[in-house]
Amino acid sequence: MDFLFEPWPWYMAGTFIAIIMFSLIYFGENFGLSNNLRTICSAIGGGKYSDFFKIDWKKQKWNLILIIGTIIGGFLASTFLNNQQPIQLNPKTISSLQDLGFQEPGKHYLPHELFNISSHFSFKKLFILIMSGFFVGFGARYAGGCTSGHAISGLSHLQVPSLIAVIGFFIGGLIMTHIFIPIIF
């Protein structure tokens, strides 16, 4: 049972994700997690401001339940299946992060330099966290999907638009990682 506590290998994760995607299709739905953001906008009254949110959001209830499941899954895995070992990152990744001033890269899931705002508050962190989320939400809806909808489902369905979107994800990601992150931190 030791393997449960070790980090799980990529082929296991990829296999599970494909099975989950296929199960959703079998249940008559689709794998697309960013749709939840639109559902939330619609549920809190976004329809008053844009027809884009005038949807029968209750039809997306299954997706909100799915996301609640993932939150519980994250809690269970990090609480009961955690061996407290740092993430085995490439030493080159670690040294590049240390050069940018990040302490202990890989010790936690997230860098505390950005995500620990309770003990080390700054408006810069607050701004970065909200803005990065804003780009994710805006971009996902503009492109009509995110990693689950385009990269996993779309490419599995051999959709050219999804390939274009994934190329876009990488252009944006590479610009952020190689140009902006060294400037921001």
Next chain:
Amino acid sequence: MQYLKFLILGLLLGIVMTKAEIISWFRIYEMFRFESFHMYGVIGTAIILGIILMQFTLKKQIRDITGKPIIIHSKNMSISRYLIGGIIFGLGWALSGACPGPMFILLGTGYSSVLLVILGAILGTFVYGIMRNKLPH
């Protein structure tokens, strides 16, 4: 009870994404620096297995649980929409280290600050909804 299956699938997804470290900001940073095969392995395995499952399903004309035949809905073709939207998404993904699934899973692992990322994502979706008629699609 009809929703129980989705709760279980979500539970499984949350555990897998946490255990395989897909929710980690560091893994995304490492991926965009091409310094690890891990994330490419995860996404690649899911896509290849997904293609096999879908092709098998289409060939055998398998029906879903409601009895409807499973078909692929083709997405409308456009370059600007997918490319520009994709680039904006990628900028946010690399900075926050979280796409719309992991940002919720991270809440479960105890990072309350990701609520700000989620809030930003809802706001971004909302602003897109208001602006969409002015954007090239």
